[in-house]
Amino acid sequence: MLEISNLTHTYGSGPGAHHALGGIDLKVAEGELVCIVGPSGCGKSTLLRSIAGLLRPTGGKVVLGGTAVDRTPDDLAVVFQDYSRSLFPWMSVADNVSLPLRRKDMDKKQRRSAAMEALEQVGLEGAAAKYPWQLSGGMQQRVSIARALAYRPSLLLMDEPFGSVDAQTREDLEDLTLRVRSHHNMTILLITHDIDESVYVGDRVVVLSKAPARIVGDLRVDLPAPRDQITTREHPDFVHLRAEVGRLVRGMRSQSAPAS
Amino acid sequence: MRVLRGLGRLWLVPVVLVAWEAATRAAEDNFFPPPTAIAVRMHEMWLSGPPERLWLTDAAVENIPTSVGRLFAGWLLAGVIGIxxxxMLGRSPVLSRFLDPIIEFGRAIPPPALLPFFLALFAAGAQMQIATIVFGIIWPILLNAGDGARHVDRQHLETSRVFGFSRSQRLLRVILPSAMPKIFAGLRLSLSLALILMVISELVGSTNGIGFQLLDAQRSFDLPGVWGTIVVLGVLGYVLNSAFLAAERRLLSWHRAAKQTI
Structure with a gap:
């Protein structure tokens, strides 16, 4: 459903130019949850912004659902890392979730019930009338996820979505992502710099090199479902994959050939 | 507790009044009548009317609402045009580059300097006064709204792009609320400017209004009347500012709270 071919991006020009993406080729199938992991500053966000149509790449192509992305695609949602700047503080939680639904063919009542349903899925049905700043960071990120769920995108992009919350909340949100994903059968592209997280959440882990980013590894994660924060993380395959991804991220040679 | 503390801060007011009373009585200067004399004159001027009209005199009914009406008309008009x-300027760098010099020139003109022009254009009356007020107070609103619209958080704009907000949604639901705290700062400043320009415009070309009453009292050497009118203007300014702050606290509660948590 998503096809990226030879995607490059360079910021600026001349000797001071920064080559963020050095030719990315990636295919994501319908319903897949792909984690993209790489060292800090490697161009992960540039990749995501190009897919979202927020940035015009300097070369290559992004094709989503058969059409080339040249502006923000209609059925795509993004969960940003910085929830406090992504949610609108002047609107209630319910309004934040239902506002994007105005472009869909829904009346006010339907929008409201879709928003409530999404909030229920993230366990925040009681917070609909509150304002984002009245909630904790983890809860705000849940609102942001609910907003994306209510929108029912065919592709959900998550840009380091759990990077600004504490460890406990992070695990809760990872499990929440897995839950809603199996419920909606959505295609998700999750960007992270956390190696454990990428292996725990993903069906596939794509490893990027330092900038200019290239794909240095593409590993299939075949861990037993449903995943569990304790047992999955002690599974020998998890431990092995984590080490494998870790090596790739640090630019070391892989010990075994990548799956797929 | 808050009431008590509020009262605690007000103790200086009667002390100043008593001191002023004593000083002016001792000085016996016609230009500085004692506060009691001013109070008596104020009562005469505005509050000695028939009980069925809440004791308001003809002068009070004719002048105070007229002036306040002009002030609000000017303020609202400046608010709508300014915002x-x-x-527009905040969201369009091109427009802003073209219009900036004109705006800088316009706001550099002292508004009272335009009174002769507006007098010639509209003749004495409400139109001329409102035009003076609008021209004098629009700048802080305009510049603040522009600044606010220019500095909308990039992620808020990207969020509206990702979720495909329409132009009007983006403007009304994202840009305008983002700019609101700055717009309110501009509106507050222009409200106090509006009071000043209201008085000035009434001093020059008017046959009613608080400013006209002030001029009238001065012409008839009614010094307690002059002082009384000044007091009314002071009270009016104070009440307007307090009402504005109360409204701002309500409407921008999200802003203050969101600021505190970040």
């Missing part, structure tokens, strides 16, 4: 133009 609309400001948002």
């Amino acid at each position: 609309a133009l400001g948002l």
Whole structure:
């Protein structure tokens, strides 16, 4: 459903130019949850912004659902890392979730019930009338996820979505992502710099090199479902994959050939 | 507790009044009548009317609402034009580059300097006064709205792009609320400017209004009347500012709270 071919991006020009993406080729199938992991500053966000149509790449192509992305695609949602700047503080939680639904063919009542349903899925049905700043960071990120769920995108992009919350909340949100994903059968592209997280959440882990980013590894994660924060993380395959991804991220040679 | 503390801060007011009373009585200067004399004159001027009209005199009914009406008409008009133009300028760098010199020139003109022009254009009356007020107070609103619209958080704009907000949604639901704290700062400043320009415009070309009453009292050497009118203007300014702050606290509660948590 998503096809990226030879995607490059360079910021600026001349000797001071920064080559963020050095030719990315990636295919994501319908319903897949792909984690993209790489060292800090490697161009992960540039990749995501190009897919979202927020940035015009300097070369290559992004094709989503058969059409080339040249502006923000209609059925795509993004969960940003910085929830406090992504949610609108002047609107209630319910309004934040239902506002994007105005472009869909829904009346006010339907929008409201879709928003409530999404909030229920993230366990925040009681917070609909509150304002984002009245909630904790983890809860705000849940609102942001609910907003994306209510929108029912065919592709959900998550840009380091759990990077600004504490460890406990992070695990809760990872499990929440897995839950809603199996419920909606959505295609998700999750960007992270956390190696454990990428292996725990993903069906596939794509490893990027330092900038200019290239794909240095593409590993299939075949861990037993449903995943569990304790047992999955002690599974020998998890431990092995984590080490494998870790090596790739640090630019070391892989010990075994990548799956797929 | 808050009431008590509020009262605690007010103790200085009677002390100053008593001191002023004593000083002016001792001085016996016609230009500085004692506060009691001013109070008596104020009562005569505005509150000695028939009980069925809440004791308001003809002068009170004729002048005070007229002046306040002009002030609000000017303020609202400046608000609407200033916010609309400001948002446009803030969102369009091209427009802003073209219009900036004109705006800088316009706001450099002292508004009272335009009174002769507006007098010639509209003749004495409400139109001329409102035009003076609008021209004098629009700048802080315009510049603040522009500044607010220029500095909308990039992620808020990207969020509206990702979720495909329409132009009007983006403007009304994202840009305008983002700019609101700055717009309110502009509106507050222009409210106090509006009071000043209201008085000035009434001093020059008017046959009613608080400013006219002030001029009238001065012409008839009614010094307690002059002082009384000044007191009314002071009270009016104080009440307007307090009402504005109360409204701002309500409407921008999200802003203050969101600021505190970040």
